[in-house]
Amino acid sequence: MKKIIVSFLITASLFQFSCVTSWQPVVTYNTAIPDNRLIGTWNSEGQDYIVERVFESAVYKKQKNEPITPLIKKGIKDSILYSKSYIMRYTKDKIEYHFFCSMIKINNEVFMNMIVADITSINNGGDISELHLSQNWLDRLHTYTIARVQFTNTNIIKLDFIDGSFIYDKIKNGRMKLKHESDDLYDTFVITASPNELQQFIQKYGNDDRFFDKENSVTLIRKS
Amino acid sequence: MKKVTILLVFTFLIICLSSCLKTLHPIFTVKDIVYEQKLLGTWKAKASNDDLAFAVITNLSSDNSIELPEKIVAIKQKGYLILYKNQNGEIIDQFIAFLARIGEHLYFDYYPADKKEDRKLDEFWREHFIKMHTSFRVEIANDGSFELSQFDESYLTDLIDKKKIRISHETDPDDNVVITASTSALQRYIIKYGDDPSAYRSEKITFKK
DSSP states (O other): OOSSOOOOOOSOOSOOSOOOOBSSOSOOTTTOOOOGGGOEEEEETTEEEEEEEGGGSHHHHHHHTSSSOTTTTOOHHHHHHHHTOEEEEEEETTEEEEEEEEEEEETTEEEEEEEEEEEEESSGGGOOGGGOOOGGGGGSEEOBEEEEEEEEETTEEEEEEEOHHHHHHHHHTTSSOOOEEEETTTTEEEEOOOHHHHHHHHHHHTTOGGGEEEEEEEEEEEOO | OOOOOOOOOOOOOSSOOTTBOEESSOSOOGGGEEOOGGGOEEEEEEETTOOEEEEEEEEGGGOTTSOOOHHHHTTGGGOEEEEEEOTTSOEEEEEEEEEEEETTEEEEEEEEOOOHHHHTSOHHHHTTEEOOEEEEEEEEOTTSOEEEEEEBHHHHHHHHHTTOOOOOEEEOTTOOEEEOOOHHHHHHHHHHHTTOGGGEEEEEEEEEO
């Protein structure tokens, strides 16, 4: 199975889709745009999602209390990016998942980058040791997903994730050019293009509906 | 922005410290694979920092619960499943591993294998990670015990910084580096620097029955 994953999950999962991920962000501190319409509690297919500003998030506050932490020791560029970014979190099976989300406008469309920010247990003050996860998660490469964001109105947001299968096929067949790495033996595929290259890529293909898979769309309905 | 690092709080054990060399591609091709029956079994794995774990090494084809990429399924008889257990017998880590002869020496290529607890995590969260390869030089002693020396990432990145080596890598806007060299380029690196002790992390892991 490629890194473009066809999810066979039939449980109510937020994002059941085939995604393609990139190692570098498409959104940078100087291209990020804030949009506070994102803030609030949302629901999709019975699952709640909470979006808040980074500086008001539990992830940020948690790291602030620790002496040397990745978020706090950032420079001014990161502060700018964080001030325009959000944390989206949701809980499934007593585990809370936190994503760092930032947005960019390309071709008058808004695109969102998502990357893992944290994982916490809702028991034991967030300590995940009880989950007995492998240590090798620390050795894995963190990657970004990209979605088009459509604010239908203040109460409905549609996220259209880029169709991983479409991109993968086009790139592998030489019909799209985008810097990537793939390993056939282990079925690994990751986009390694720079932020600028990713922006140009989206500029070129972002208006093509085939770029987005209908099955990869998530509609969020505001709860509060 | 440095990668927004997840705050996984683990009791950190003997393998895969942050300074170990991680690569996107494996260090071996199918033709390089060597299979040593004598590596199978239960081992006491001890690092020089006195951490002790138990390693259970089995043939990769003996466990059908592990998710394997399609092409790995075809060669699983030549591979190993390596489980690291703590003193309570709990699995703390597991890897798909292949032993390969590269140049004069034997090397292990480790690739993370999800435990059942890992597979319970939300699919969307899991898809934001790419598994990386780590590699070790393997020295098998006459008494059957063996020792692993892990490549040191900082040694390679120093060579890159000083422009002493040309090897494919990517640097993001925050200077995070990922080694994207192909398998053949990684093998050239191993052959050139594999005999240099400073190319490895100082801690060795010994495996004794």
